[in-house]
Amino acid sequence: xxxxxxxxxxxxxxxxxxxxxxxxxxxxxxxxxxxxxxxxxxxxxxxxxxxxxxxxxxxxxxxxxxxxxxxxxxxxxxxxxxxxxxxxxxxxxxxxxxxxxxxxxxxxxxxxxxxxxxxxxxxxxxxxxxxxxxxxxxxxxxxxxxxxxxxxxxxxxxxxxxxxxxxxxxxxxxxxxxxxxxxxxxxxxxxxxxxxxxxxxxxxxxxxxxxxxxxxxxxxxxxxxxxxxxxxxx
Amino acid sequence: xxxxxxxxxxxxxxxxxxxxxxxxxxxxxxxxxxxxxxxxxxxxxxxxxxxxxxxxxxxxxxxxxxxxxxxxxxxxxxxxxxxxxxxxxxxxxxxxxxxxxxxxxxxxxxxxxxxxxxxxxxxxxxxxxxxxxxxxxxxxxxxxxxxxxxxxxxxxxxxxxxxxxxxxxxxxxxxxxxxxxxxxxxxxxxxxxxxxxxxxxxxxxxxxxxxxxxxxxxxxxxxxxxxxxxxxxxxxxxxxxxxxxxxxxxxxxxxxxxxxxxxxxxxxxxxxxxxxxxxxxxxxxxxxxxxxxxxxxxxxxxxxxxxxxxxxxxxxxxxxxxxxxxxxxxxxxxxxxxxxxxxxxxxxxxxxxxxxxxxxxxxxxxxxxxxxxxxxxxxxxxxxxxxxxxxxxxxxxxxxxxxxxxxxxxxxxxxxxxxxxxxxxxxxxxxxxxxxxxxxxxxxxxxxxxxxxxxxxxxxxxxxxxxxxxxxxxxxxxxxxxxxxxxxxxxxxxxxxxxxxxxxxxxxxxxxxxxxxxxxxxxxxxxxxxxxxxxxxxxxxxxxxxxxxxxxxxxxxxxxxxxxxxxxxxxxxxxxxxxxxxxxxxxxxxxxxxxxxxxxxxxxxxxxxxxxxxxxxxxxxxxxxxxxxxxxxxxxxxxxxx
Numbered sequence: 001x002x003x004x005x006x007x008x009x010x011x012x013x014x015x016x017x018x019x020x021x022x023x024x025x026x027x028x029x030x031x032x033x034x035x036x037x038x039x040x041x042x043x044x045x046x047x048x049x050x051x052x053x054x055x056x057x058x059x060x061x062x063x064x065x066x067x068x069x070x071x072x073x074x075x076x077x078x079x080x081x082x083x084x085x086x087x088x089x090x091x092x093x094x095x096x097x098x099x100x101x102x103x104x105x106x107x108x109x110x111x112x113x114x115x116x117x118x119x120x121x122x123x124x125x126x127x128x129x130x131x132x133x134x135x136x137x138x139x140x141x142x143x144x145x146x147x148x149x150x151x152x153x154x155x156x157x158x159x160x161x162x163x164x165x166x167x168x169x170x171x172x173x174x175x176x177x178x179x180x181x182x183x184x185x186x187x188x189x190x191x192x193x194x195x196x197x198x199x200x201x202x203x204x205x206x207x208x209x210x211x212x213x214x215x216x217x218x219x220x221x222x223x224x225x226x227x228x229x230x231x232x233x234x
Numbered sequence: 235x236x237x238x239x240x241x242x243x244x245x246x247x248x249x250x251x252x253x254x255x256x257x258x259x260x261x262x263x264x265x266x267x268x269x270x271x272x273x274x275x276x277x278x279x280x281x282x283x284x285x286x287x288x289x290x291x292x293x294x295x296x297x298x299x300x301x302x303x304x305x306x307x308x309x310x311x312x313x314x315x316x317x318x319x320x321x322x323x324x325x326x327x328x329x330x331x332x333x334x335x336x337x338x339x340x341x342x343x344x345x346x347x348x349x350x351x352x353x354x355x356x357x358x359x360x361x362x363x364x365x366x367x368x369x370x371x372x373x374x375x376x377x378x379x380x381x382x383x384x385x386x387x388x389x390x391x392x393x394x395x396x397x398x399x400x401x402x403x404x405x406x407x408x409x410x411x412x413x414x415x416x417x418x419x420x421x422x423x424x425x426x427x428x429x430x431x432x433x434x435x436x437x438x439x440x441x442x443x444x445x446x447x448x449x450x451x452x453x454x455x456x457x458x459x460x461x462x463x464x465x466x467x468x469x470x471x472x473x474x475x476x477x478x479x480x481x482x483x484x485x486x487x488x489x490x491x492x493x494x495x496x497x498x499x500x501x502x503x504x505x506x507x508x509x510x511x512x513x514x515x516x517x518x519x520x521x522x523x524x525x526x527x528x529x530x531x532x533x534x535x536x537x538x539x540x541x542x543x544x545x546x547x548x549x550x551x552x553x554x555x556x557x558x559x560x561x562x563x564x565x566x567x568x569x570x571x572x573x574x575x576x577x578x579x580x581x582x583x584x585x586x587x588x589x590x591x592x593x594x595x596x597x598x599x600x601x602x603x604x605x606x607x608x609x610x611x612x613x614x615x616x617x618x619x620x621x622x623x624x625x626x627x628x629x630x631x632x633x634x635x636x637x638x639x640x641x642x643x644x645x646x647x648x649x650x651x652x653x654x655x656x657x658x659x660x661x662x663x664x665x666x667x668x669x670x671x672x673x674x675x676x677x678x679x680x681x682x683x684x685x686x687x688x689x690x691x692x693x694x695x696x697x698x699x700x701x702x703x704x705x706x707x708x709x710x711x712x713x714x715x716x717x718x719x720x721x722x723x724x725x726x727x728x729x730x731x732x733x734x735x736x737x738x739x740x741x742x743x744x745x746x747x748x749x750x751x752x753x754x755x756x757x758x759x760x761x762x763x764x765x766x767x768x769x770x771x772x773x774x775x776x777x778x779x780x781x782x783x784x785x786x787x788x789x790x791x792x793x794x795x796x797x798x799x800x801x802x803x804x805x806x807x808x809x810x811x812x813x814x815x816x817x818x819x820x821x822x823x824x825x826x827x828x829x830x831x832x833x834x835x836x837x838x839x840x841x842x843x844x845x846x847x848x849x850x851x852x853x854x855x856x857x858x859x860x861x862x863x864x865x866x867x868x869x870x871x872x873x874x875x876x
Contacts, residue, residue, distance in 0.1 A: 048419060067744070068419035069425070086416035088409050099409060103421025150421065 001026050001186065002047070002078075002154055009039070009046040016042045016052060018210040024154060029180060031197040032209035034061040035232065040190035041083055043207070045158045047188075048073055048080045053143055065206035077105035077153030081160060083190075085143040089132035096131055096146055103150040106205040116145045119175045122168070137168045144172060148179050154186040161193045194232075206231050237373040241342050244492040248380035250487020252389025256464035257441035257471070257479040258394060259435035263476025265411045266431050269325055270654060274439055275461025276312065276344035279454070282444020283352050286359065286452055292361040303444030310440025311433045316431045318856070325839045329599040330654055330819030335793055339836035344827025349454050354825055361448035368805075379449055388447060390438070391480045398476060407431055411474060441646030454826075462665065463490075466509045469658050477598040500673050513648050513659045555804070561711050563603075564704040573775075578708050578815040580772045581791060583714045585807035586721050587764035589793035593801040594725055595757040597648070599666030600657040603788035605636050605762045609769020610668075610779040611677060614686045617774055625689035625700070625810055629713075636766025637759050644758035651750050652740075661786055668784035685876040686773050700774070705870035706856055710771060715765060722804055724760070794836055800846025808848055 002024040009017040017039050017172045024030060032040050046054035049070045058065040060076055068076070079100075088096055097113035104110040120141050126134065134142065144160055157176075161169045173196055180187055180200075191197040197204065198218055206214035206221075208231040214221070221227060244404075249517055260274045267595040284300040293299035321340060325333045360366060361379040368375050398404035409417045412425055418424045450456060471478025486505050493504035563572050584606055591597045612632040620628070643663065653661050672680045688706055700706040724730055736741045736750045744750045773779050782788070791814075792807065799810025817835065821828040843850050 050419065064504065071421050071423050074419055074421040082416065086413055088412055088416070090408050090412065091405060095405060099422070100420040101403065102406075102423075104417070142304075146420065194668070 001028075001061055002188075003057065003059040004047065007043070007046060007054060007056040007058060008043050009052040010053045011042070011052050012060075012199060015233040016210055017046065017054075019056065020207075020212055022205065022212070024186050024188060026153065027180070027184040027186050029189070031191055031201040032190045032207055033191060033194065033204050035192070035230065036086060037100055037143045037209075038207040039210045040207055041158050042210075044080060044158050044188065044190055047083075047156060048078060050080065050082075068078070071103070074103035074152075075105055076152070076221045077108065078156065079103060079147045079150060079152035080156045081143050081147035081158060083160075083162065085136075087131040087132065087134065087139045087142055087146075091143055092128055092130055092215040093117075093126050093134070095130070096142055097149050100149040102116040103152070105150065105153060108151045108153075110150045111148070113149070116149050119123075119148075119179050120145045120171075122171065137164050140164060141168065141175075144176065148176075148185065151183050152185060154188060155180070157187060157189045159192065161196045162192065169193065171194055172196075176200055235328065238495055239492075240371075240374045242495045243488065244376045244380055244384075245494075246488040247484070247520060248383045248487070248491055250484040251384050251468050251776070252442075252446050253460065253463045254387050254480050254483035255390060255446065255458050256439060257467040257483055258390065258476060259439045259442075259466045259481045261471065261474055262438075263322075263432055263474060264468065265874060266278055266428055267322055268330065268409070269322060269333045269337060270465075270468075270473070272331070272461065273317075273333065273340040273344055274435075275457035275464065276341045276348070277310050277436055277439040278443045279457035280313070280344060280448070280617075282311045282447045282452055282456060282697050283348055283443075284309050284440070285444030285447050286357060287352075287772050291357060292360045296362045296364045299362040299365075299444075299448075303447075306444035307441030310443070311437035312437075314433050314436025317436070318429050322432065325612050328844070331657075331838055332797075334598070334600075334654070334657060335607040335797055336837055336840040338793075339833045339840060341461075341831045342833030343837060344833075345454060345457060346826040346831075346833060349826025350824070350830065352454075354454060359448050359450065359452060360788050365448070370721040372731045377449070381445065387483075388482075391476070393397060394476050400504075404615040407695065419687045424794055427617065441515045443671050462661075463505065465658060466505065466662065467656070470509060470512050471700040473654070479805030498671065503666055503669045503673075506669070509662050510659060510666070513655060513662070514646060521822030525696070540648075540817035546556065546678045546729065557715070557787060561708070564707050569703060572703060572707055573873065574815060575821065576703075576710050576775050577772070578811055580768050580775065581795065581815070582808045582811040583771075584765055584768040584813050585792035585809065586718055586794040586804075587768065588611075589796045589801060589804075589807045590721060590725065590733075590761045590764075592793070592796060593804075593806070594730060594737065595650065595754060597754060597758070598657050598793075599660040599758075599785065599791050600793075601660030601662070602761075602765055602792060603786065604664035604667045605640065606769035606788060607664075607671065607779075607781070607784035608632075608636055608639060609766035609771075610773045610783045611671070611683065611769075612766070613770035614683045614773035614779045617686055617689055618683065622687035622690065622774075623687040625774075628689070632698075632770035633763045633767040636769075640759040640762025641755070644755045644762070648758050650753045662790070664784050664786060664789060668781050670780035672785060679780075680781060682778060682782075683773075684778040686777045686779070688774050689778070706775060713771060714768075718808070721760075721764065725804055729753075757769055794832070797840060797844070797846055798836065800848035802845055803848045806846050806848050813847065820824070 002022070004022040007017055007020040007022075008015060008125055020043060026045070032043060034040050034060070038153075042052050045051045047058065047065070049065070049068065054066070062095065066075060088099065091099060096115045097116055101110045116143055116152060117127065122138070123145065123234055131142075140160055147157065160172060163170070176187070177200060179185060187200060189197055189200055201218075203215070203217045204221060205212045206227055213231050214224070214227045252613045256274060256278050260271055260860065263269055263271050264747070281303075283305040288302040288305055289298050293302065306657045317340065321336065325336055329335070342728070361382075365382050368377050369381070393763055399405060406417070406422055406427060409420075409422065410424065414424055463486060467479050468481040470479070470485070473483035486508070489504050489508050490502065499506065560575060563575050584602070588599070588602050591599055609632045612635055613628050616631065617625070631661065647656060647659050647663070671677050677683065688701045698705065700709050725733075732753055734744075734749060735748070736753055740750050751853040761817055769783065795810035795814050799806035799808065799809065814832070817832055818828050821831045839846065845852075
């Protein structure tokens, strides 16, 4: 479905990604693990066309993504939840969900805001609140729910657990798994929280300073502890 | 008295609503694009002229009148679409000073075109039959057309409010105003929505032009009156805020009409005073909180790593040769050209003084003409009093007056505001000064001061007569040259280094223990003082001063020259001034043409080469060198482009 080959990404003059190869099949769930500054967010943003200048093969079901603007990519079935959440402060929780309807791919039916809130019960009591009246954790849940509302074919989720209480992290893993199972949503998750990533994905890529240094299943990852020690330990 | 006040009230409401109709478009465009559109008033005026061409000086019926306004709206909306595609899209990532100058250039271009098409004549237009006449409320007489405008303003306000806060499209527009990046990732067609909103704003301007046409005298100066007032409303109301603009426009209209009752001798001043007071109180506007230091935002032009040292000898030789050529002008050029060259010398010094603030310190002021006018009047009046004696004393006194004024204004303005707020605040202050001068009997009102004598220069041991154009020109050359070299020395020295640091990153510079407020103030005082001196040199050269010396168009001159030449280069303003004068002189023959050419050239420059003529030369050099070094550099350059 998504095919990335020799992807290089630059911010200004500095090369952040040095040739990434990556494939994601329908309903496949993959994590990208790496330290701060490894290039995880840059990878997700490059796939969406949201900032860095990206070069290399970037294809969606055989079609070239480079030529499409961000909003056009969302309408192919890609959806990005950025790490800084970006909840619209002037919209209520329900409106923040509803606005994501515009990102629905052809042939897909978006979920209703109510249906999304059923997956994220913590939002239930907050429906009428405005975006700027939510705590950081609530905003993060809302951002994930907003990203899933159009029922994307691939969800790009950027460090959703950063700064969240463990109970919310658990809850979020359950919600994400439930939706992805039910609606066959593929997932590309950028994370530092290994526990959470393991809950949500089958396989992982380890990213270090802009290169993929390990790819495999979680079992394979556990079989090679040196990957962890060398590329993830601080 | 009461009926007078009530009459003023009705008038004020009508004025306020008219201002709101223009301000709404300005604030809408700013809210979405962060572009403060100077050209909005000109698009409004274009709407008025289109409507005038359709319905003539008096519309035969209200339907013709409304139809004309609708057509004007559509015509201006189409032009707005073109403007958005050609100009605004390129400006989206630019520093705000450059967007201001670009839209100002657009304004010149449009005003010039209007002059070329419709001429300079005044037309008076009467309302359509069913909107003419007056209503009597007891002793108060209210023109029906005023009521029409009040109703129209309220209607437009309600429609906009409803659309923005109640309709889904309004929520989308708000989402765009907050966060364009994320709006795209929730699937909103960002470019399309931006364009639609901009087109709507232009439609509003065009239709307003048609609808407000009656009871105005239509001439190519119509845009200016509305533009400044609309800007004030937008600034006071908080940029990007329709509700704020509405309230501010109402207040301004009322202030303006009460001004006419209470201070009939000082028309228009109260409005600016209210604005200045307001900006100092809440620099961010009525309905917004918090301020951001905008002065340090990124520069539009990528810094071009030019090795100027390699060309230093060549450039110095060229500069000296040029200077000798200019100095010798009285020997080879005709008197008319020499006169113009003298004006250009003064303009170049004036531009250099402005660029000390902009290019070196990162502060864009839009009211520098105020200093120039102070200099003109100070030296003009003093020379008339002394009969042309004590010229050096006069010049020094003028420069000191300028420094004192700059210290007073700057210690309030520079410390309170930066960025757009500073630009508009200084603009308002200079407008206040112009209005005060033109209503002051002792300064000759609109006629100004004429018959200023050319002075004698008493050097103690000998006296030089500057009566002749030739002698005065040489004197100008020496003084302007010395001042320019002085500024260059300052800018290259320790002071200049600190100022450049303040420009690049004010916050970080302050962490180094540098009092950035004080350094900005010092730059402002030096700049104001030199600008005043330039004015003081001009008065005896042209031998007349009028309040037009403080016109905001005069404030624009140094900006245009600076950008034309290249703001990042110390001598950029001088190069720009020379080109500007040549350009203006070559196109002088036809009213409007010079504005079209100047505005057009400037617009192209800001969009395509924000680093000016000197920047273009530098880049050409760089390319030549890159070519000789093989393809490696070329590859890197390509990679860096998004």
